[in-house]
Amino acid sequence: MGIKALLSKPLAAWVQTNQKSWMEQPAQAQQQVFQQILKKASNTAFGRDHYFKDIQSPKDFAQAVPVRDYEGLKSYFDRVKEGEKDVLWPGQPLYFAKTSGTTSGTKYIPITADSIPNHINGAKNALLNYIHETGKAQFLDGKLIFLSGSPVLEQTAGINTGRLSGIVNHHIPSYLRTNQLPSYQTNCIDDWETKLDAIIEETLGQKMTLISGIPPWVQMYFDKIMARSGKQIKDVFPDFNLFVYGGVNFAPYRAKLFESIGRKVDSIETFPASEGFFAYQNQQDDPGLLLLANSGIFFEFVPAEEYHQPNARRLTLAEVKTGVNYALIINSNAGLWGYSIGDTVKFTSLFPHKLVVSGRLKHFISAFGEHVIAEEVEGALKDAMAEFPEVAVTEFTVAPFVSQGEGSSYHEWLVAFAHPPHEPERFAKALNWHLRRRNSYYDDLISGNILDTLKLTPLPQDAFQQYMKSQGKLGGQNKVPRLSNDRTVADNLLEVVKG
Template sequence: MGIKALLSKPMAAWVVARQQRWMEDPAQAQQQVFASIVRAAASTAFGKDHYFKDVQTPQDLAQAVPVRDYEALRPYFDRLKAGERDVLWPGLPLYFAKTSGTTSGTKYIPITQASIPNHINGAKNALLNYIQETGRSQFLDGKLIFLSGSPVLEEVAGIHTGRLSGIVNHHVPGYLRTNQLPSYQTNCIEDWETKLDAIVNETIDQRMTLISGIPPWVQMYFDKIMSRTGKQIKDVFPDFNLFVYGGVNFAPYKTKLLDSIGRQVDSIETFPASEGFFAFQNRQEDPSLLLLADSGIFYEFIAVEEFYQPNPRRLTLAEVKTGVNYALIISSNAGLWGYSIGDTVKFTSLFPHKLVVSGRLKHFISAFGEHVIGEEVEGALQDAMAEFPEVAVTEFTVAPYVDQGNGPSYHEWLIAFDSPPHDLERFAKSLNWHLRKRNTYYDDLISGNILATLKVTPLPPNAFQQYMKRQGKLGGQNKVPRLSNDRTLANGLLEALQV
């Protein structure tokens, strides 16, 4: 065992012991975060505008600060981009995390000196929890790859600006730099396909032990390696034993990824975003994620069915229940206040407070009043694939088809199969049945003949890659929406195939 693997064990024990203290009383940890961030921001422009000097409790904050998304907070972000200090948090941000929004165009999310440890420690502690639980730390002695965006940063009002993954790349601990791949030069390549070829060239003969990235882009990396070598990943990287991922549900990709690898490997799911690092999987046998209650972020939760009401109830961590879909609202030491990140979560347990990411507020289908969400379509697909073991899915999305007088309305599933079902019609019926079981409104619409049985449109394995390339969003941290309430994405996919 190498020195890095050896020294990581006492560090892991210390981190997990410290973590255990706030896990036992997360409400108290949240109260301390709340008091700290409100006090620190009281003299900022936002704090003065919202009378932070009078905010003493979470209920005061809910009264003073409405729930907003990026667009609603844009006037404050624009002041930061103009170089104004003390707007949302004391001083200027350390970085802007640049991200694409579906409704707001390019977003510039502030990351402050106070908030950068949240991003760095969240990822680090996910690995240390794994080491403490399993005793396996040998991966630290091999090569580690993080498939990420370019670390090249531009400047906006003198503030370093780039993709979150590129920003975080600048903060990889020094003791891991010698292990990290790809090289800085390769990581700076903007074109994903060119970059992927370079990554394969740099890693194919290395002792890879940890691979991290968004599952569909990791699959592209695996496909390249297998095409180059004619071997499964286990034979190219025999010491690869830990896969770290986040950003999307792993389940739809799991079968093909494991087939590509050729054996089981341990995995850690994380819940990162430009706005913060919120949770990670801390137990191998439990796929749910531990919410980080002491990491500079104060959380509020709104039941999804109440979110668009005039005065929805904003619950603290002490008030949540298991099994309820909540919109996640954050206030943080990055200067985000009452900020809706757009994700929905569902708690699987309390003490410890663990959750799953259940979907996106704006990613749903309710063209007929069914309000189908991401968790439901992903679950239905997973159940159907269990009945059809030959099926492997590269990527998928779901959209409504509204009858224009030419036939019935239905949900269209556009699925890129790496390995299609032997009987597509039976597979579609299975999908339909499992979705009916998960959503009573959808079941009622099918029973009432308002909707026809869903339609599966099979696509080539690279269909989504072609579409993302046309959109300039191939690779990195870009993700395909699981479902949409209109046909913009569906039509774009079909058009991309005709080019």
């Protein structure tokens, strides 16, 4: 065992002890965070506008500060972008994390001196927690690759601005720099395909032990390596033993990814976003993600079915229940207040508070009143694939087809298969049945002949990669919407395939 692996053990034990202290008293940890961030921001423009000095409790806060998304807070963000100080948080941000918006174009999420440790320590502690749980630290002695965006930063009102993964790249501990791949020069390449070829040149022949990234882009990396070498990943990188991922539900990618590797490796799921690092998997035998209750973020949870109602409840961590879909609302030392990040979560356990990401508030299908969500389509696909073990999926999306004349309306599943089903019609029927089982409204629409059985549209294996390339979103932290309430993504995808 190398010196880095050896020295990580006592640090991992310290992290575990600290983690245990707030895991056992999460409500108290959250209350402390609430008081700290409210006090520090009381003299900001936002704090004065919302009477922070008069707020005594989370209930007071919910009455004073409405739930808003980026567009709702844009006037404050714009003031920060123009160089004004003390707007959302004292002083100015260290960085802007630049990310794609829905209606407001590019979003600029502030990262402050107080909030940057949340991003850095979240990822670091996920690895140290794994070391403490499993005793496996040898990966620290090999090469570690983080498939991420460019670390090149631009200036916005004198503030360093770039993709979150690029910003975080500047904060990788010095003791891991010698282990890190790709090189800084390669990481700065903007074009994803050119960058991937350069990464492969740098990593082939290296002792790769940890690989991290969003699953579809890691799969693309694996596919190119296997095409070049003619070998599975286990034979190219025999020391590879830990996969770290986040950003999308891993289940649809799991079979293909492990087939590419050729053997099982340990994995850690994380829940990062430009707005904060929220949770990580702290046990190998439990897919639930431990919510970080003491990391500068005060969390609120709105029952998803109430989200658009004027008097929607805003619950604290002490009030949540398992099995309920909640919209995740954050208040943080980055200066985000009543901020809806757009994700829905569902708690799998309390004490410790563990959750899974169940979907996106804006990603659903309800063209016929069914309100099908991401968790339901991903679960239906997982169960259908279990019945058809030959199937491996590269990527998929679901969209409604609204009949304008003869024929029935239906849901169209556009699926890129690595390995297609031997009997596509039976596979489609299994998909349909599993979705009906999960969503009673969809089941009623099928039973009432308002909707026809879903239509399965197989696509080439690289269809989604070509689509993302056409949108200028190939690689990095970009993700394909799993489902949409209109046909914009579906029709554009089909056009790319035809072209």
